Amino acid sequence: MSTIAQHDAGTGIQRTVRAIWQHLYRMDLGEIILLPVAATARRGYGIAGFDPASGRLSLPVPGAPVLQAGKGDIFLGLDLAAHRLSRHERQIARWRRCGATIHILVYDLLPLLNPEWFPDSTGRNFRRWIKVVARRADSAICISQQVAADLDNWLDVRRTPRRTEIARPVIPLSGAVETSNPTHGVDKRGREAIARAERRPTVLMVGTVEPRKGHDCVLDAMAHLWRVADGEAPDLILVGRPGWRTEALQQRMRSLEATSGRFIWLDQASDELLTALYACTALVVMPSRGEGFGLPIVEALRQGRKVLARDLPVFRELARPGLFFFEDETPDGLGLEIMKRLREPDPVPSTGDGWDDSVLALLHALGLKGASASDKAMAHPDAL
Numbered sequence: 001m002s003t004i005a006q007h008d009a010g011t012g013i014q015r016t017v018r019a020i021w022q023h024l025y026r027m028d029l030g031e032i033i034l035l036p037v038a039a040t041a042r043r044g045y046g047i048a049g050f051d052p053a054s055g056r057l058s059l060p061v062p063g064a065p066v067l068q069a070g071k072g073d074i075f076l077g078l079d080l081a082a083h084r085l086s087r088h089e090r091q092i093a094r095w096r097r098c099g100a101t102i103h104i105l106v107y108d109l110l111p112l113l114n115p116e117w118f119p120d121s122t123g124r125n126f127r128r129w130i131k132v133v134a135r136r137a138d139s140a141i142c143i144s145q146q147v148a149a150d151l152d153n154w155l156d157v158r159r160t161p162r163r164t165e166i167a168r169p170v171i172p173l174s175g176a177v178e179t180s181n182p183t184h185g186v187d188k189r190g191r192e193a194i195a196r197a198e199r200r201p202t203v204l205m206v207g208t209v210e211p212r213k214g215h216d217c218v219l220d221a222m223a224h225l226w227r228v229a230d231g232e233a234p235d236l237i238l239v240g241r242p243g244w245r246t247e248a249l250q251q252r253m254r255s256l257e258a259t260s261g262r263f264i265w266l267d268q269a270s271d272e273l274l275t276a277l278y279a280c281t282a283l284v285v286m287p288s289r290g291e292g293f294g295l296p297i298v299e300a301l302r303q304g305r306k307v308l309a310r311d312l313p314v315f316r317e318l319a320r321p322g323l324f325f326f327e328d329e330t331p332d333g334l335g336l337e338i339m340k341r342l343r344e345p346d347p348v349p350s351t352g353d354g355w356d357d358s359v360l361a362l363l364h365a366l367g368l369k370g371a372s373a374s375d376k377a378m379a380h381p382d383a384l
Contacts, residue, residue, distance in 0.1 A: 002081040005038040005048045005057040009241070010183055011208060012295035013107055015271065016143075016173060017079050019180035022055060023359040032368070037067055037075075039084045044091040045075075055181035066091065071099030074366055080107050082122075082129035089132045101138045103366055108143075108292025109150045110212070117212040117290065119244050130154065139167035141365050143293045146314035171361040174354030175298030177278075182271030190273040193237050193264045197280040201234040201342060204281035204305075206274065206296040207288060209250055209267075210243035214287030214310065217329040219252065221338060224331035226262055234282060234342060235262045239269045278303040283342055286310065287329065294318055304349035308341045322347025 001017065008014050024034055038048040038059050044066040049058035069075060075095060077085060085092070085104070092102055111118045111126040133140055134155060142148040148168050155166070186194070196202065203222070207213040215238065225233035242250055256263045266273065278284070284300040286309035294315050300307050301322050309315045311325040324344070326337040 001036045001048050001057050001079050002038040002040070002045075002059075002084040003079045005036070005059050005079075006040075008183075010269075010271070011241070012293075013080050015177065015180045015182070015295065016107075018055065019174065019176070019355045020078060020359055020362065021057075022179070022181045023355050025052070027359070029368070035067075039081075039088050039091075041084075041087065044088045069095040069098065069100040073100040075100055075102050076366065077102075077104040080105075082125040086125065086128035086132050089136065092132065092136050096136060102136050103139045103141060104133050104137045106133070106140045106142045106147055106151055106292075108147055108290075109154055110290050110292065112154060113150060114212065114290055117210065117245075134166070137166050139169060139365060141362065142168055142170045143173055144314050144317055145170055146312075146317065147292045167365075169361075169365040171365060172354075172357055173293055173295060173298065174358050175295065175300070175302035175350075176354045177271050177275050177299055179355055180271065182275070184272045185270045186273045186276065187268075189264070190266060190269065190276075193266060194273075194276050194280060196235060196264070197237060197277060197282075201282040202280075203234045203236050203338060204239065204277055204284045204300075205236070205287070206239045206284070206299075207286075208240045208243040209238075209246050209253070211245050212288060212290045213240070213243075214289055214329070215240075215246075215249060215253070217331075217334055218285055218287050219249075219256070220331040221329075221334035222263070225335045225338065226260070228335075229339065232339070233262075234338070236264075237277060237281065238263070238265045239274055239277065240265075241267055274299075275303070278305055281305065283308060283338065285338065286315070287326075287334075288312075291315070297323060298354075301347060302350045302354070304346050306341055306344055306346055308337060320347075 004014055004017050036048040036050050036057055037045045039045045040059060046060035046064045046066050048060055096102060111122045112130060115123040140151055142151060148170050151168060205218055209215055222236045253265050257265050278300050284296060284305050284307045286294060286297050286307060288310060291314055297307050297309055297318050307323050309325055311327045324341050326334055328334060
């Protein structure tokens with residue numbers, strides 16, 4: 001839990017980590033003791049802090065001993081912490097020699113496949129990380145068939161040195177934001193965005209402002225619609241933190257927000273606000289050019305929102321009523337698709353806690369098939 005224990009950025013991976021952790025915390029795992037662990041740049045993995053009341057994780061206290069592991073122990077790299085795993089490979093290798101097994105969740109390989117989309121440091125960390133996964137992992141648990149195929153190709157084509165064959169199970173993810181220990185708070189701008197979406201047809205886009213996410217083509221399509229369709233064209237709300245290599249795009253978005261009256265950029269939205277926006281917008285657009293899964297798609301469909309997504313193989317894995325695809329990202333082509341899908345009926349919202357399936361599949365991948373999903377009373381906050 002190294003990254004989220006230091007800082008919860010509130011993105012899709014963090015919602016996934018929180019949701020799976022909370023479900024594991026509440027499950028009856030029999031004689032298994034579940035411990036949150038985290039590493040820092042200078043210190044190896046140790047027991048992290050966890051406050052059950054707030055759900056917050058924190059780094060190990062200064063001076064805490066590094067963790068020892070051996071036969072019967074399982075290390076699950078649940079969080080995305082490529083920079084930490086590679087730094088502490090010796091500790092991981094020591095655990096394996098003592099009989100522990102190593103399992104790493106793989107969210108995507110995009111920094112390896114499309115390094116131009118990411119900071120140089122991210123690419124360097126992922127290149128080190130994939131070598132550790134190849135050398136040390138007993139399984140690489142993937143969040144989609146596309147990620148599993150990308151991993152197969154990378155390990156086979158690149159001939160990455162590895163000690164043994166690595167299991168590559170795939171687990172499903174859920175769109176149940178409300179059971180992911182969601183962040184809370186809706187400020188004035190958030191309330192204004194909700195009110196606008198309730199008054200006028202509004203398109204919602206969710207994603208960090210980074211090169212691969214496709215904000216540019218959506219902005220172009222919406223600007224086209226505002227010129228040619230005006231009163232019939234929907235408004236646009238973007239939920240996403242400022243990212244990297246998009247300074248000109250971010251400036252364009254700030255200027256558009258200040259001058260158009262048809263666009264809102266919420267760069268600090270809580271999960272509570274995001275859920276409220278899913279509930280009242282008319283259409284969610286997912287134009288990303290590369291993903292490991294596509295969490296906003298399942299989050300929106302769960303709440304009965306239509307979704308228009310770029311036609312990527314990874315998004316095709318999520319196909320169900322209410323999910324539509326586009327190929328033409330030109331302003332006219334994408335604009336026409338947006339207007340067409342606004343007229344489609346909304347899908348039926350899903351019910352139930354979809355993270356149960358994710359966690360049970362994860363336990364199966366770890367060889368813990370007999371775990372019970374019942375809640376349990378905790379003896380203390382660290383030993384689960």
